[in-house]
Amino acid sequence: MDDVELVEQVRRRWEQGVPPKVIARALGVRPSVVAPLVRRIAAEAAASRGLGRVLGCWVNCGWSVGLGLEGHPEWAELDAPAGEAEGFAQVLVAREGRRGRATLRGYLADVHCLGVKNARDPETMDAGRIPTAVRRYYAAFDRPAVEIPIELGRELIRGAAAYARGLGFEPADAFDGDAAAFLGEWDGPGRIEFGRDGQPFYLNGPYDNSAAVIRTLERSVGAGNFHFSVAAGPM
Structure with missing residues (x-):
């Protein structure tokens, strides 16, 4: 080569x-x-x-539940576990644009198993509207978003994608080169231990093929080396 x-x-x-x-x-x-x-x-x-400097990075409360953060205890202190969002990290990043403008991108990752589930298209706005955009992006949560270092936001999303890929799951199509690059360079693997308490934990979603996910986990890590919770329904 x-x-x-x-x-x-x-x-x-x-x-x-x-x-x-x-x-x-x-x-x-x-x-x-x-x-x-x-x-x-x-x-x-x-x-x-034309990526500008980072103006802010946010994540939902509860993102750290089950993750291994021994390498970054200061990151664990940033969370206030809320219960309703355990296993998921919804990250929002704002970067500086020209003439008082800003560009925002949002990401959703299953940090216990499946990796990046969605990446939103970039949204450009006046920088002064960022606080309103943050409240809107996290409106479905009971508690306000937590502001975090971009290094943590980057590792939560890009690290979750890498972890899931190792289990046999590719990130959502929307998580393309542009979406990944917006987070910044990542040299991974990082210091977060993904999964729940050291093992993959699959919680099925409404659009998942649960049987296929479980078969993939059996192939990648072996039966008995992961946990799952599947709502009643066809497998």
Whole structure:
């Protein structure tokens, strides 16, 4: 594989949200070879998309339940578990635009099993409207959103995508190269232990094929190495 082909292979996988160490393993090269390529590709992508500085990042209460945060105890202190959103992280990121404008993107991840479930299209507005947009985005929750560092928001979404991919689940189609890049460069795997208390935990949704999800988990981690809760209905 020549240098040009290597760069293109790295670029294609990076745009899919694959962590650098996983890219290196897939391509049979050292992580030290891939890391500078990823940094260059990310910088080029940011420049081409005109990403501005981060104005704020938010997540719902309850995002940390069941996650391993030993490497970042200060992150755990940011949460106030609420109960109704355990296992899900709804992250909103705002970046600076031109002339007092801002661009916002939202993400929804199942941090216990399935990874990124949705990524919203970017929304541009006056920067002064950001507080109103945040309240609207989290209106379905009983408690206000928590403001967090972008590093945490990035790891919750990109890390959840990588975790789920390792279990056999791809992120939602909306989580494309642009949506992933908006979060910023991620060198993962990070310090969050995804799953619930160290194991995948599947809670079925209204549009899931629960039987297929469970079969996938049986293949990837083996029966008895995951937990699930499925509402009554056909399997």
